[in-house]
Amino acid sequence: MSRPPVPEPLPHPVVDNHCHLDIARGDEPAVPVGEALARAAGVGVPRIVQIGCDLPGARWAVEAAATYDALVAGVALHPNEAPRLPSLDDAMAEIEALAAAHDKVRAVGETGLDFFRTGEEGRAVQEESFRRHIDLAKRLDKTLVIHDRDSHEAVLRVLDSEGAPERWVMHCFSGDAEFARSCLSRGAYLSFAGTVTFKNAEPLRAALAVTPQDRVLVETDAPYLTPVPHRGRLNASYLVPLTVRAMAEVRGDDLGDLCAALDANTEAAFGGAW
Template sequence: MSERSGFPPVPDLVLPHPVVDNHCHLDIARDGAALPVEEALARAASVGVTRFVQVGCDLPSARWAVEASAEHPQMIAAVALHPNDAPLHGADLEAALDEIERLATAHDRVRAVGETGLDFFRTGPDGVAAQTHSFRRHVEIAKRHDKTLQIHDRDAHDAVLEVLDSEGAPDRWVMHCFSGDADFARACLDRGAYLSFAGTVTFKNAADLREALAVAPRDRILVETDAPFLTPAPHRGRLNSPYLIPHTLQVMAEVRGADLGTLCAQIDRNTEAAFGGAW
């Protein structure tokens, strides 16, 4: 596939130890472009990104995630209604949540419930009640079926923690695309979170994120793309794909003063622990 689609070149760096992209959306086309799944997986494998968590964020993409994880041994699935999607269901929200629970138990390659959570940036006050109810139901589903919970949190740090404190967090839960500072990182870590860092940690204006990364214990750090979004520097603004994770990991290693291979191996172990074992 040519690069006119907006996808950056494959990095020269091959990671010294394989890692997992624990949050990607390989089904989503952005700006009218998407890599075929087989090509996305092959490009990623060429730089050492060998396993993936394919994340559903509405009913069609959740169904796709389940099907794709059954077809590709490198992939497991996460299923949920995104917090911005939940208010759109109106009176049908309960039926949609029931479908998410059915998909979460469809087969053993569905390891996670996510991405759920709260987003007060795109959804206004009228959607808060539906978002909160949906988030609580997702927490319940994850706990009942022993699934990892993946949380989307945008401009809602305190509210996310309030829900988790009132419901009780699952044994395994991930702050997807962690977006807080060091103090919020500590608050999440105190509650048992894994912190997942995306390409945003490479942005010049992301000093708070880098401080959060620096204080996180080494056994609580994950990496992701959120592809096709959040492309790391030096390609910010172009299309993202799992093969670009080396750019993010280089910055993460620098922030932590860590050897890149050691960090990759640790993240690989962490991801298996966060998602209930190897696949």
């Protein structure tokens, strides 16, 4: 699967706050980290939050963040991963150890709920895992990164029950304006991916439009969710400018002002500069 061309650089640096540099897609292997970082920095994306969402991925994220100045890490058990585990207790113990292992592990995530890929039989374990990740984020003062697929109301129910941590992000926000307001009223940062450029995403663009400038983030979720006009091809952090320009148009923001806000918001959401 070929890589899309490099877009025009942004006028101010921004952070890709959710990426999977270790994940290959299709027949093409993951790009070497140094190459991926250089390509992103060349278009105004000099920093990335690397997310690990199973035990091997979490170990990789911690090691990568310790190795590369441009990276910080998030570690967790993805909601689709939790029901497959032989022992949630053992896996959570390792996630906690990894989360506490290095000051460049800034986040517990992605955790949450996914009612698209996991059926009724796995949802109790998913919810237990989510609750335990919320507790971990609060105890370690880490940012909570939430995966929410077809589970909007259940995510809010669990958050309200447990109490949200000080900093939390709705990764790849997928709701409408009403759901955006519900999340924002609880203190969320809303992170928008390439999906905001998709033709059928009018409710998502309405959500983006009502999000205050100090609560909006941008991400790739690479290698997935490649923005238009390259939807379906391999995504990477160097394509963030396509999403940011689309976001500025939807919001009516000056591009430079939006970039500066995205940069500052990501630092605030993930516990400061790196």
